Amino acid sequence: xxxxxxxxxxxxxxxxxxxxxxxxxxxxxxxxxxxxxxxxxxxxxxxxxxxxxxxxxxxxxxxxxxxxxxxxxxxxxxxxxxxxxxxxxxxxxxxxxxxxxxxxxxxxxxxxxxxxxxxxxxxxxxxxxxxxxxxxxxxxxxxxxxxxxxxxxxxxxxxxxxxxxxxxxxxxxxxxxxxxxxxxxxxxxxxxxxxxxxxxxxxxxxxxxxxxxxxxxxxxxxxxxxxxxxxxxxxxxxxxxxxxxxxxxxxxxxxxxxxxxxxxxxxxxxxxxxxxx
Numbered sequence: 001x002x003x004x005x006x007x008x009x010x011x012x013x014x015x016x017x018x019x020x021x022x023x024x025x026x027x028x029x030x031x032x033x034x035x036x037x038x039x040x041x042x043x044x045x046x047x048x049x050x051x052x053x054x055x056x057x058x059x060x061x062x063x064x065x066x067x068x069x070x071x072x073x074x075x076x077x078x079x080x081x082x083x084x085x086x087x088x089x090x091x092x093x094x095x096x097x098x099x100x101x102x103x104x105x106x107x108x109x110x111x112x113x114x115x116x117x118x119x120x121x122x123x124x125x126x127x128x129x130x131x132x133x134x135x136x137x138x139x140x141x142x143x144x145x146x147x148x149x150x151x152x153x154x155x156x157x158x159x160x161x162x163x164x165x166x167x168x169x170x171x172x173x174x175x176x177x178x179x180x181x182x183x184x185x186x187x188x189x190x191x192x193x194x195x196x197x198x199x200x201x202x203x204x205x206x207x208x209x210x211x212x213x214x215x216x217x218x219x220x221x222x223x224x225x226x227x228x229x230x231x232x233x234x235x236x237x238x239x240x241x242x243x244x245x246x247x248x249x250x251x252x253x254x255x256x257x258x259x260x261x262x263x264x265x266x267x268x269x270x271x272x273x274x275x276x277x
Contacts, residue, residue: 012065015062023054107139116133158185226275
């Protein structure tokens, strides 16, 4: 529903109010009743045939401003309600961890997003523009009355994310380039097991924030040729997973930080030349 079509407001301003309902059905590997080994995670996974469909309700309010046909500023607020959300969990089997999939009772997330697309011609850089969007999200999982589970965010939901890009394009020179940056906040990647005694918990696994930087440069050669250079993950930041076990000592609760897995994917560089016949 677009209020812009119903109200006599400025053409550069648009208000949108939207509602959506969807179903997230389990994948085959999530419900198949057998155990398989994941060579990337170095762990066993088991499907859960008792998984239920997850039902999602979404409400979104969005304001959009178009200063020029090629520029955008938008701000949105959203709320999502989840019934039986599907989450990746793990437990201890024979001295090692095994993963499976379970339904939480319900969950919700609320957040805001801002997006900006702006040309830099106002400072004399006519061929340069920026694109940026960022979000902040607060999520909560709800449990059945009397459950020993403790408050936590949804599995896979980051509390914030940021994307930014700088783009350059010069038609006469046949040159284009871009720099893209991305970072997400600390998020749960696997749910542990909550015990009655906090000292016996198997803590959740978190993926820590990681800075990503991608660079690409393209140059046309004549009318049919082009050379491209791409650099993915230029910062080569490590991928780090951590647990934050909590324990009580003499009536005082403390938290310990421990790395469970860490690796560096490395920089990926591609150089290509193309020619159109």
